Amino acid sequence: MIRITFFILLVFSISTQAQTDCNCQKNFDEIYQKVRDNYAAYSMKVTPTTKPKFDALSKKIKDASAGVTDPKECYKILKEWTEFFKDGHLFINTQIPYIDAEPKAVIEKRAASISTQKYTSEPIFQAYLTENLAKLTPVEGIWESDDKAYRLGIIKDATKEGKFYGFLLGKKDELWTAGKTKFVLEQLEENKYKSTYYYADFTSETIISNQIKNLLVMEGIYKFSKLSPIPKVFASQDDLIHRVPDYRVERLDSNNTLIILPPFTMANAELYVSELVKQNASLIKASKNLIIDLRNNPGGDENVFDELFQYIGNGPIVRKGSKMRASVENLILLNHELKSIQDYPQYAKNLDPKLRSIIRNMQMHPGTMIDAPDKAFEVKPNTNNPKKVVILLNKNTASSAESVSLEAKQSSKTILMGTNTKGAFDYTEVRDWGLPCYAWRLALPLGMSYRLPTNPLENVGIKPDVKIPDTEADWVGFAVKYLNMLK
DSSP: OOSSSSSHHHSSSBBBOOOOOOHHHHHHHHHHHHHHOOOOTTHHSSSSTHHHHHHHOOOOOOOEEEEEEEOOHHHHHHHHHHHGOOOOOOOOOOSOOOOOOOHHHHHHHHHSSSOOSSSHHHHHHHHHHTGGGGGGOOOOOEEEEETTTOOEEEESSSSSEEEEEESSSSSSSSSSSSTBEEEEEEEHHHTEEEEEETTTSSSSEEEEEEEEEEEEEETTTTEEEEEOOOOOOOHHHHHHHHHHHEEEEEOOOOSSEEEOOTTTTTHHHHHHHHHHHHHHHHHHOOSEEEEEEOTTOOOOOOOGGGGGGHHEEEESEEEEEOEEEEOHHHHHHHHHHHGGGGGOOHHHHHHHHHHHHHHHHHHHSSSSSEEEEEEEEEEOOOOOOOOOOEEETTTTOOTTHHHHEEEEEESEEETEEEEOOOOSSSSEEEEEEEOSSSTOEEEEEEEEEETTTTTTOTTTTTSSSSEEETOOHHHHHHHHHHHOOOO
């Protein structure tokens, strides 16, 4: 799990001045040394059994990197070496991603498979709306995205009741032409739709959309405002606070409240979530059940989650410290970080005491694996609301979003629901190091989970207590039905 935000990583990592005579082998030599001397899991990954393969790969990469000056080519060479460790937190940050472009023919084939509606301009579609005004369903009409990037028409399917198409009212490029379907809505209940949204490359994602009066909220993707026909009712202030925002606390029914959390990498996420929870404390306490949505949360600062433990726990919850490698360079880096955070009180509050403990322990036990301090959340046994807490997880729930989910399982209230998580939280305390060339940086875990080596979950993930079927589009609705059936 990444224990500090990306901002802190940039501020507190030790940098190396880029050189004008750059070549790929310089970066490889630096990466090899940093991993060998500082990576917490090095001795677990490079064993007597794996060492011959590792040594052969290292020689291959060193030879291949010699004389290479093109950054993209260099990245591909070095990535093969870092992938040996099978650790999502050990990677090269190139700042500019090197991704092979998908062949145009493949994109064109996907585009051709997506339907085009017959209304190819806004005036033509507006004429249809005016003529059929009395027959229109509430979702039909002209809509505009909140960033003004899309102006769309929504029209019902000619044959299938409850099915609608959102389509472009103007040309975007040679493939995204006027009339091209941007999304498909299939009504699940009043104002709720299973939605298939098509991205710029015509790949798709299935999500839930809710029509909230004059707004269409496509969860995690877009919000649209209705322009025509002119809406008769508009979203209220309460809607704009509790139903529309991406990150929110929302009362779903008399028993259930939903909390959607931001990614833990978001700037000032800890303060944001703390205020969000405090402002909605009465709503949370009045709810029999709480649903916390951690789907697609990549992790980041685990302290973001702390404000919720008072509602999750029915006894103390302990955040176990990592096992950390007490190398010379790790000690120098953490000392530098400790000095740097003094200028940032919002980070020093949590990090200062922890860093001092780790540094003291490393100084006393150089060259060993030391234990970082635990953190206890003192929650007294209680039978208060919420009685049950569901945490929604999916394959993109990663890093510290995974670790806090396991911490929440220390409470008998907690039910993990969804699918297996990503499995990217065995290796912890990630910091980054400057590399000699291309202004690249190496992200490297200084620690590893207390669970290792007995219970590894890297690339496996957390298995949910309740699996949500692949055919289920409305995960929140599924959770509500499940909780309402409990006694």
